[in-house]
Amino acid sequence: MAPDGYSCEAAAAVHRARSAAIAGQHAAAGVPIDPVLAQGWAGAPQVDLRTLQRAFxxxxxxxFVAGVTAGQRARRANLVYLERPATFRNQVWEGDHKCLPILVLPPRGRAVAPWVTMFLDDATRLITGWALALSPHARTVLTALRMGMLDDPAYGVxxxxPRLLRLDRGLEFAAAAVTTATGALG
Structure with missing residues (x-):
């Protein structure tokens, strides 16, 4: 598999700078070499360009390459997203926390960014349950899970x-209260 144009160009630039630094020069192709890189490369063995291209x-x-060469929209278009095969509703729920990019001023203290804990149904891609808090913890996990299980029009359709919960490695998901509750559900 041939490397793409961006990785070839980047590897060539690194190869030029590295070769110049190993030779004791302070610039490559008219561009100064960062002193930290020059110090790290000093006395290192030479690596050929093709090896660097393969590493890149x-x-x-x-x-990443699409983002650098064509911008943020191209980067998003090339992201691997939800590559799992579709299942049926309530077969698998995914749970995770996300720090929201907003600031909230609580009754006491300084402004903070709240966290959302949510469960997403793999098959329908619907958020089944969610909870907001100033920091993620086991109570928000249980609140979001309860919200997803309740048959109440106020909480959505x-x-x-769920038959299976797919969770990240957060300690909040492994808390005793959460494992007891999910164990009771089977």
Whole structure:
């Protein structure tokens, strides 16, 4: 597989700078070499250009390359997103926390960014339950899970008991209260 144009150009620039630094020069192609890089490369063995190109190709994702070469919209278009096969409703729920990019002024203290804990149904892509808090904890996980299971029009159309929960590695999801509640649901 041939490396793309961006990774070839980037690898060539690194190769020029690295070769110049190893040779004791302070600039490559008229561009000064960062002293930290020059110090790190001093006395290092020479690496050929093709080796660097292969290393860049392995490390740079298509989304990253698209973002650098064509902008943010292209990066988003190349992201791997929801590649799991579709299942039926309530088969799998995914749970996660997300720090919201807004500031809230609580009754006491300084402004903080709130967190949302939510469960998303894999098949329908609907948010089944969510909870807001100043920091994620086991209570927000249980609140979001309860909201997703209640058959109440006020909470939306998606509800039920999931067959499987796919969670991140947050300690809030592994808390004793959460494991006891999910264990009771089977």
């Amino acid at each position: 190709q392995r490390q740079l994702t298509p989304a 998606a509800h039920g008991v």
